[in-house]
Amino acid sequence: MLLTKLTCRLCFQRVSRNKNCFCSKVPKTPIWEEVDHTRIPNVPQIDQEMINHLERVSLVEFNNQAGIERLSKAIESANKLHMVNTDGIEPMESVLEDRMLYLREDKVTDGKCKQEVLSNAVKTIEDYFVAPPGNIPLKTKERDYGSNSNGS
C-alpha cells in the first residue's frame, strides 16, 4: 500500500503526499531552557558591612528588609547569566564601537548663561551654589534589617 499521507516534520501534522504542507513557522510550544541551578552561583548573604558600604557609596538607604530582599533578587537574576558560556567573548560596551567618535572644533560656543545655570538651584549666594561642609562621613545609624543581615 502506498503511503499517501506523511507527517510534516515541522508541525507534525499528517498531510497528503501530493499537497504541499502549509504549516506555520511559529512554534507551537515554548522552548526556553530551564534554569540549571547547579551552574549558577548562590546569592551571598548581604551582611551589615556590605549594607553600610553600599549605602555610603550610593548615599541612598535600603530603608527596610524589603530593600535588602530587592537586592538579593536582583543578584539572583544576575547570577543566571552564568549559565551562558562567554569564554573568549569581548565585552560590548557600545553598539557604536566601530564608529568614529565625533570631535568638536575647539571654539567657545557655550557658557555665559549664568542665570540659566543658577535658575533651578534652591539655594544660591551671590552667584555661587551653596553646599554644607564636606568630607564628613555619614553617621552610621542603628538600623535593624532583621535576620538577613549577619552580625549586625
Place this chain on the structure above:
Amino acid sequence: MLSLTLKEAVHKLRDGSITAKDLCEKCIERLNKTQQLNAFITETVDVSRDSAAETDKRRRKSKPMRWRKLEGLPIAVKDNFCTTGIRTSCATTMLQNYIPPYTATVVQRLQDEGAYLIGKTNMDEFAMGSGSVDGIHGPVRNPWKYKFTSSNLENQQTKPIEQVSMRNYHTSTDDWHIAGGSSGGSAAAVASGVCFGALGSDTGGSTRNPAAYCGVVGFKPTYGMLSRHGLVPLVNSMDVPALFSKTVDDASILFNVMAGHDVHDSTTVTDEFNHFTLPDNMNIKDLHIGIPKEYHAPGLSKDVHNAWEEAADMFEKAGAKVTQVSLPHTQYSILCYIVLNCCEVASNMARYDGIEFGHRAANEDSTEELYAATRHEGFNDVVRGRILAGNYFLLRQNYEKYFAKAMQVRRLISEDFKKVYASGVDILLTPTTLTTAPTYKWFTERDNRTSSEEQDIFTQPVNMAGVPAISVPSKLSTDGLPIGLQFIGQNFKDKELLTIAKWYEQQVQFKQLNLDYLDNVS
C-alpha cells in the same frame, strides 16, 4: 476630526479645510474629557492655543510663506524630554519642580517644523517600569475598555502631588487596564485622540510595550538615528527617543523630521540622513521573514500566539519566504538588561544631590547628609533599589562577575541578530508582549522588577543590539483588547522596516479606538 491620521490632518491643515484653531480646540476638548486616563502630567493648553493662532495668522498673510511639514499639528511629549520653560518632572519628586532652560533636540526639530506641544505625558518614575504605574502623579489608564462615565468625569480632580508616592494610590474599584510603560501617557494620548503623534523613549520596550497595549503604532528607530540630547537618560547605551502614532506612515513622517546627526550628542551617527517617504506598494515576494522560535516564551497567551501565527501565515501565503530562525540567547537578554540597567542607573542618578537643580532636603549638617536626605526624599523605592543593586554590581570585586559578564552576553545577543540577518533574513516577526494589557490589580500584585522581567522579554533584546523595531496593532483579542506584533529590522535600515510594517498594516486594517462618543457627553 480626531480620528484623522497625522498625515491626513497635516494635509487638511495645509489646504485649509480645517483651521489650526478648530483642530486645537477639538484636541483640548478631548483632553478634558479623558482626564481620568491621567495621561498628562503638564498640560500646555495656552501654548497650544497661541501656536494654533499663529499658524492661522501665517496662512492669512498675503505673502506666501513656507508651509512647514507639521504646521499646526498638536503632539504630546513624554515628561522625560526637556522643554524650555515647561516643567519636566520625569514623574519623580526629585524633579517635580524642574524647569529646564533648554529643549531636547528632537522636540526642537518637531517644533521647528510647525508642531506644537499640547502637554507632557505621564510615565513611570525616571522611566523605570513597564506599566506607567510607578510615577508620583499616579498611574496611566488604558483607554481601551475604560468605563468613561459622567460620575467618573465629575470625580476627576487634579491630584495633589504630596499625596502620591505609594504604588496603590488609586482606590477605584473599577478593573481598568494598564497602558503599559514606561511611556504609557504618550500611548494613551494618541490612542484616545488627544493628539496625532507623541514622543516616548524606548530603553527595553518602553514605547513598543504601551503601543501594543493601547493599540497604536510604536516605533523605535536604530540606536544613533535620533538625538538623545535633552532626553533624561535611563540607560545611555540603549535609550532611543521613540514615536507613537496611529499609522506607520505617520511614524515615518515624524521620524523624517527628527532624524539626523546632532552635534550635541556623540552617539548620533554622522552619516548624512537621506529623507524618505514610504511607498504605497511593495513586492512581498522578495521578502524573507524570520520567525525566531525563542519568542515563544513561557506565559505567551493564546490570543497573542494566534495573532502571531496568523501574521506569519499571511506573509507566507502572500508569497514571502517565511522561515523559523533562532536567536539562542534571547532568554538571557532580560537578565543582562537588569545588570546593565542597574549599573547605569546608579551612575546616572549620582548627579541628583540638590545642589544645582531638583529637590533639596533640609539637612545641612554635611554634604553627605544633605545628599542622602535629598535622595531619600526624592527617589522612590524602585529607583533606590536599582541604584543600590547597580553599585553592588560595579564594586571592584564584582565588576568582572556581573558588569563585564553582562557586556559579554550583550555581544552574544547582538551577534545572534547579525547572524540571522547575514543568512538572508530581511526582517523578524515576533509578538510585542506576552499578553494583552493586564488589569491594574493583576499588575500591581507583582513588584516592579518582576513585571519588567516578564513584560519586556520580547522588546528588550532589540535594545541590546541597537536594531530598529516597530509594534503594529494587528487585531483585538477575544476579550476586546488590542494585540501588537513586532517587526525587527536591521541596523540603519529603518526605511525598509517601516515599509514592511506599512504593508502589514494595510492588510490587517486594524480599527483604531474611537472615543468620539465622549464629545456628546457633557
Place this chain on the structure above:
Amino acid sequence: MAASMQKISSHICQLCKRRYLTFSYKRSSSNSKSKPWKSVVGLEIHAQINTESKLFSGAENKFGGPTNTQVSLFDAAFPGTLPVLNKGCVEAGVLTALALRCTVNKVSKFDRKHYFYADLPAGYQITQQRQPLAVKGHVDYCISDKNSFETKTANITQIQLEQDSGKSLHDEKDRISLIDLNRCGTGLMEIVTEPDFSDGTDASAFVKELQKILQTIQTCDCKMEEGSLRVDANISVHKSGEPLGIRTEVKNLNSIKSVSKAISFENETRSFDNEIDETVPMRDKEVKTDYRFMPEPNLPPLHLFDSESVKTVSSKMSVINIDDIQQKLPPLPEDTRKRLEQQYSLKRRDVAVLVDNSGLVDYFEDVMRLSPTTSAKLVSNFIINQLLGVLNDRKLTIYKCPVKTEDFGKLIDLLHTEEISYSTSCKVLDEMFEHPNIAPEDIVDQKDWRQISDTQVLTNICEKVLEEHPKLISKYRKGKLKYLHTLVNKAVIDSNNKANPRILKQIMEDLLDNK
C-alpha cells in the same frame, strides 16, 4: 609575620591644608633598625590643557572669570546633557605624549569614576582609566645645586585625558561651601610617573623640566599659582632590600617649592613614624576608595590614525593623524641642551643654566650669530656669571635687557683679545646698562680702561719696580715665592691698574730669573 592592629592616622598637610590619611598595621619588630630609610616617590601631575573651550563642552576655558559665567548646562550636570569631545584637547594630549616620548594608543576609551563631592556636579568624573591616550614614556632632566650636578631619567606610566572639577570656597564660620563651576569640565592631562624619585629635590627638578616641556609645546601654561599645574605625590618609605612601606598621598601641591618641601616633610615624618612603630604597609586594595569605574556610554572609543591608517578612513569627518602632530613638535629643552653641547662645545652644567632660564638661549645664540669668531665658552660664562646677576639686581628679565646682543659680543671680543681685564669687563657691562647706546669700545676709550699689553712698556715698569725693591728680590731668590706676587702687585699699582696681569707676571718672572 603576624598582622595585628590596624592603625589609621589622620593628618592635615601643613602646606596645602588638606586632610590625608595614612594606613598601616603593626608587625613584630625585625633587626633592620640599623639600615637607613629610603623613600620612593611617584607623581601624578594634573596639567590643564591650554584650549579655548573645555574638554566636553563649549564653555570658555579661562582663568579668573566671574563666578559661574563659564559654565554650560553639561558642566553643571543638567539632566539630558551629553559630552562632546574637544578635538583641540586630543591634539594637545597627543603632542604632549609625543614630547614625553610615550606610545600613543590608537584606540583609547573613556570611563566614569564615581565619588560624591560638592564641586563634582555629576557625581562622577569622566577620565581614562582602562585604556588611556598614551603609555610608557620617559623624561631626561637635571638636578643641580651649588655643589652637585646630576642627570636622571624619569619613566612615565601613562597620560590620560580627564575633566577638572569645580572650586569650593569654604566658609568655616557659617559652615557652608560656595561652589563655582567655572573650572568644572576643563580638560586635564593626568601624567602619571613611575615611583622613580628619591626625594623632594629630585621630584621638584623633574616637575621643573616637565613645566619647561609643556610651555615649549604650549599645551599647558603651567602657572602653578593659578592651578593650571598641580602635583600629587605618592610617597613610600622603606629600608633597602625590604618591601615598600607606608604609602602616603599628598595632594594638590601648587608650587615647585611646596613639591620639594612637602615630600621632604613626609619623608621625615614617615621615617620618624617608622622608627617608633615599625609599621608595614596595608595592601592597597583594602584601603582605597572604590570608585566603581564604568565605561562612559555616551562616548564611543576614540580612534587615532597615522599616515598609513588614515588612508583607510572613508568618512568626511575630521580625523587626528599622529604623524602630522609629530611634525609639529618643536625642539624640546633636552634637544636644545644636546645641540648646544655639540654645536658650541659647552659643558652640560652651563648649557643647563642657559636652557633653564627663559630667553637666555636665544640671547646667547644671537650673540654667537653676530660675532661668530667669539669664544662661545666665554660668552656663556659671562652671561651666566655676570649678566644674569646684573639683570637680577636691576629686576629685569633677559627680554628687557638693554644691552644689545651685538654690543655684548663686542664686549666679549675685547675681553677675549685681552684689551680689557675681566674685572674691567664687569665695569664696562654696568656702563652698558646705564648707557646702552654707547658701544663698549667707546666706553673703554672714554674711561681709559684699556689694558697695557705692550711688552716694552710693561718691561720698563717691572724693571723700575725691581730697581726700587732689591730686598724683595733677594727674599724671592731665597725661595719665598709669594714675593713674586708682591712685586707684581707693585707693578700693577705703578701702571695705574692698567697692566695686563697675565703678561706682567710673565715678564716679572722672566726678569727675576734672568737677572
